[in-house]
Amino acid sequence: MAASPDRPSVLLPVLAVVAGIAAFSVMDAAMKAASLALGVGTALLLRNVMGTLLTVPLWVAAGRPVPTRRIALLHLQRSVVTAVMAALFFHGLVRIPMAEGMAISFFAPIVALYFAALLLGETIRPRAVVAALLGLAGMVVIGADRFGAGAYGPEAVEGTAAIVLSAVFYALNLVLQRKQALLAGPVEIALFQNLNVALLFLAFAPLYWTAPDATSLAWTLMGACLATIALLFLSWGYARAEAQVLVPVEYTGFLWAALMGWLVFGEALGPAVVAGAALIVLGCWIGTRKR
Template identity: 55%
Template sequence: MAPGQHKHHHLAPFLAVAAGIASFSVMDGLMKNASLAIGAYSALVWRSLISMGVMLPLWKARGGIWPRGEVLRLHALRGLNSAFMATTFFWGLKYLPLAEGMAISFIAPLIALYLAAVTLGEKIGSRAILASVLGLGGVVVIAAGRLGQGGYDANAAWGIASILTSAVLYAWNLILQRRQALIAGPVEVAAFQAVFTGLFLSFAAPWLLQLPSAPALLDIAGSALLATISLMLISWGYGREETQVLLPLEYSAFIWAALTGWVMFGEALTLPTIAGAALIVTGCLIAARKHIEQTAL
C-alpha cells in the first residue's frame, strides 16, 4: 500500500460534523424561542434573510461564480426540501419539549442510512448498522420514558405528527447534503441554502409574515449565525467521508438538545434520558472507531 493512500480517512470530518450538529442543536433552542414569539414560519423567513445577507457577500468575496446546471438544481432542490423540513420541525417544536422533539426526529438517520445505499451506491457495513440501531434504541428509551409521564396538551399530537413529517424530509436532506458536498464548497452550500430556502418561504409572506420583536430578532440573528457555521462544518465533513460513517453522529444532537432544553426552558433530565444518551454515545463511538482503524492503515 502506497504511503498516504488512506490519507483522507482521519478524524477531522468526524469532528467537524459533530461540532456542526452541536451548533444546530443550540440553534434549535433559539428558534424555538423565536417561534413561540412570532411563529415558526416568520422566524424561518427572517433567519434566511439574515443568513443570506451574511453568506452571499462572503461567497462573492471568495471568488464565487453563480452555479449552473446540475449544481444550481441541487441547491434549489435542497432549499425547497429545507423550507418544508424546517417549518414542520419548528412548528411541532412549539408544542413539545426540545429534547423530545429531537428524539422523535431521530428516525431520519435510520431512513437515510438505507437511502444512501440506494441513491449514492454506498455499501452498508455491519458496524454502520449496529451504530445506527444503538442510536435508535437510545431514542426509543428516551421517548418511552417521556411518553409514560403523560401530561401532553391538546396540541401535542399535532406537534408529534409535524416533527415526524420533518424527519422524513430530513432523511432526504441528508442524502442531498452528501451530493451537494461533493460538487460545491461549504461557503457556497451555506449561501445558496439561505437563498433558496428564503425564496421558497417568501411566497407565503404576504399572508403569514410577522415583524419580530427585539428579543425575537436577537434569537433569530443568533440562530442564523449558528446555522451558517453548522452548514459549513457539516458540508466540509460530508465532502470528505461517506454518509454511513457520519450518520450515527446525528444521534449526538439529543445530548445537546437535552442540555439546551434544560438551560433555556428548565426541562429536567430524567433517568431514561441518561440511559438513552449512553446508547447514543456508544453508537457514535462505534462510528468513530472506523475512522481510527482506517487512519492506522
C-alpha cells in the same frame, strides 16, 4: 514517532465538528424562542434572509461561484426538502422539550439508509433492518414514558409527529447532500440554500407573517449567525477527516440540546429520554458502520 503527527490532524477536525454541533444546538434554542414569539414561518423566513446576507461576503471572497443549470436545480431540490424539514422540526420543537426532539431526530440516519437504496441503488443490508428496529424501539421508549406519565396531550402528539416527519425529510436531505457535495463547494451551497429557502418561505409569507419586535429579531439574528458559524466549522472538519470518524460526534448534539433546553426553557431531562436516545444512537451506529 510517526503516530504523534497524526493525532492533531484527527483531533482538530473532531473539535471543529464538536463546535459546529454545539453552534447548531444553541441555534435550535434561539430559533425555538423566536418561533414561540413569531411563529415558525416568520422566524425561519427571517433567519434565512439574514443567513443569505451573512453568506454573500463569503461567496464574493470565494470568487462568486455560479452554478450550472443542472447544479442550480439540485440546489433548489435540496432547498425544498430543507424548507419542509425545518418547518416540521421547529413546529414540533415548540411543542416538546429540546432533548426529546433531538433524540427523535436521530432516527434520520437510519431512514437515510433506505433512501440511499431507493435513490442511489445501494443495497439494504440486514444491519439496516436491525438499525431501524432499534430506532423505532427508542422512539417507543420515549413516547411510552410520556404516555405513562399522562403528559402526552394533543400538542405533544402533534409535536412528536412533526419531528418524526422532519426526520424523514432530513434523511432525504442527507442523500441529496451527498450528491450536492460532489458538484459544489460549501460557500456556494450555503448561499443558494439560504437564498432559495428564504424565497420559498417568502412566497407563503402572507399566510403567516407576524411583525417582529426587537427581542424576536435578536433571537433570529443569533440563530442566523450560529447557523453560519456551524456551517463553517462542519465544512472545515468534514474536509479534513473521514466521515466514519466524525459522524458519531453528531450525537453530542443531544447533550447540547438537553443543556440549552434546561438553561433557556427550564426543561427537565428524564431517564426514559436518555434510554430512548441511546437505543436510537445504537441503531445508527449499527446501521452506518462499515463492518
